[in-house]
Amino acid sequence: MNAIIVSALLGVVMMFSGIFTTNKTIIKNIATAGVLFLLAANLMEMNNLFSFNINTHDLIVTQRYGLFFNCIAYGATFIYLVLSGTDITEVGVNVAEYFALIFFVLCGVAILSSFNGLLMLFIGVEILSIPLYILTGSDKRNLKSNEASLKYFLMGSFSTGVMLMGIALMYGATGNFGMVHSNGLRGVVSATQQPPFLLVAGIVLLFASMSFKVSAAPFHFWTPDVYDGAPSVFTSFMSTIVKAAGMLAFIRVFENQYTILGPTWHIIVDFAIVTTLLVGNITAVFQQSVKRMLAYSSIAQAGFMLFALYANNTEIAKEGILLYAAAYSSATISIFAVLIKLQDYTLDGFNGLAKKEPVLAFAATVSLLSLSGIPLTAGFFAKYYVLAGALQAGGALWLIIVAVLLAAVSVYYYFRVIQAMYFKEGDPQTLPISGGFKAALIVVAAFIVILGVWPSALLSWLYF
C-alpha cells in the first residue's frame, strides 16, 4: 500500500515542481530523490516497519513477493533515471510532466504487484498504459513519434475493451471480481464438470488482452512500430519496467489456470510461447536498426518470461520471473543508455565504438551478453530459472528445446552489435559523455555480472 500512495503523491509533487522551477537538472534530481524515497517506503513496508493501514476489502493484498518485485522495479527505475535522466529532460519542454507520468506508471506497477481481483487488475493495467501513450508521443515535432503514439493509443484502447469484455463475462459467470483461482470458483468447478461457458470465453479474452500488453505473439504487431517511434529514453522505460510489471500481472492473474481449462490451457500457452519466440528471434535477425532490433528482442524476451506462466506457480519459476525482471531490466536500460548517446541508430553507427569509447562498448557488451543468456551474466540464470520451472511443471521438454535453439539464434543478432563495436573500423558520432555516466554504466555492468555469478544475492531477500 505504501508504494501505491507514495508514488501517486510523488507524481503530484513532480507536477508542482514544474511551477516552481524551470531548471531541468533540479527537476531531474527531485525525481531521482523521489524514486529513492519510494524505494525506502516500499522497503519499510517489506520489513514491517511502517505501512499505511487501509481496509481494502481484500482488493489489494500486499505480500512479500509483490513488495520485492516493487523493489526490483523501483531499483531499475533508479538506475534508469541515473543513466538516462538527463536525456529525458532533452525530449521536450514539459520536463516535470514526463517525470510525473513516470511516477504514475510506478503507481500502476505497485497495483499490479498486489492486486487481488480483476477490478484492481484493470485499474492497474490502465494506470500503467495511459501515461505510456503520452510518453510515446512526447516528441511532438517528430512525425514517427506521433504516429507511434496514435497507433499505441488506438490499439491499446481496443485491447482494453477486449479485456473489459473478458472481465465482464467472468463476472457474469462467477458473480464476483475475485481472482480466477479463488477458492469460491474452485468449489464451483470440479475437475470433471464443464466450466461455465462465460468463464471460458472471459478467460480467452483476458488472455488475448494481457498478451497484447506484454507484446506476446500473435498480439505483438504494435511493438516494433511503437518502440521504434517513441523517444529512445521512453522506449527504454516501457520495454523494461513496464513490461516486467505487465508480465507479473499476467502470471498472477492466470496462476493455476489449468484447473479450469484443462488441457486446452496448455495448448493456448504453448502456442503463445512458440509464436512469440519465433517471431521475436527470427525477425530480429533481419533488422538493420539497433533500436528496432531491441524492440524485436523484447518480444523474444517476453517469450522466455511466458515460461513462468507455463510453469504454473512452481517456486523456482516464481523466483525466475523476479530474476528475469532484474536481469532483463538492468541489461536493457544500460544498452539503451548507450544507444541514446549515439547519433546513428543503425548497426553501422556502432562501428569502432570500442576504440573511441571503450567504457561504453564494454558496458554494452556485458548487457548484450546478458540479454543473450551467456553464463556468468544475469541473463543466464534468469533463463535457467524460468526454463527449470517449466521443466518442473512437466510436459514441456520440446518447448524448452525450441526455446534453447531460439536463444542460440538470439546470440547471432546480439553479437552482430558486439562485432560492429570491436572488430569494425569507423568513427561513431556520440553526444557528450560525462564521467559520472561512465561510472554508472560500470556499476550496472558489475551488477549484471554479480547476479550472473551469485543470483541468490538478490533472491535470498525474498525470504528474510
Place this chain on the structure above:
Amino acid sequence: MSITQFLFYFLTVLALFSAVMVVVSKNPVHSVLWLIAVFFAISGHYILLNAQFLAIVNLIVYAGAIMVLFLFVIMLMNLNASTEPQKNNWLKLAGVIAGGCFLMVLVSLVKQANELNNIAVTMGTGEIGLIKNLGKALFNDFVVPFEISSVLFLSAMVGAVVIGKKA
C-alpha cells in the same frame, strides 16, 4: 407472453439490429446514430433489470455527451467515400479469418453450455442498480478502486495537457 417479456424481446431485437447497422452502415454519421439507438435499447434493458440509475447515467453520459462529441468529430472530419482509405485485400482476408476464428470459439462455447438449457428470462429482480445501493457498494466495498482511479484520471489529464500544449 407478459408485457415485460415482450419488452425484453423487443429491446433485444432492437439492440442487436442497431448494433449490426452500426457496423454495416457506409456513412459514419449513420453509424453514430445507430449507436445511439443501441444505447437507448440497453438503457431499456437496465430499467427492466430494476437499475434505473444506471439506465439514466447510460443515457446522459453515453447517448448524451459522448455521442454528441463523436458526432461533432465525425462531422468536422468531413468523412465521405472519396477520403475513405483503400484497404488491402489480404488485410481484409486476415481480418475475416481472425474474426471468424473468434466467432467459432464463442459459438462452440455456447453450444457446449449446459447451463443455458431451460433458463427463462427473469426481470425486475435485484436492487443493486438502485442509486442508494450502488452508492453504498461504491463507498464501502469498492472505495479503494474508486479512489485509485483518481490517479488514472489525473494521469490522463496531465497527458492531455502535455499533448495539447504548444511544443
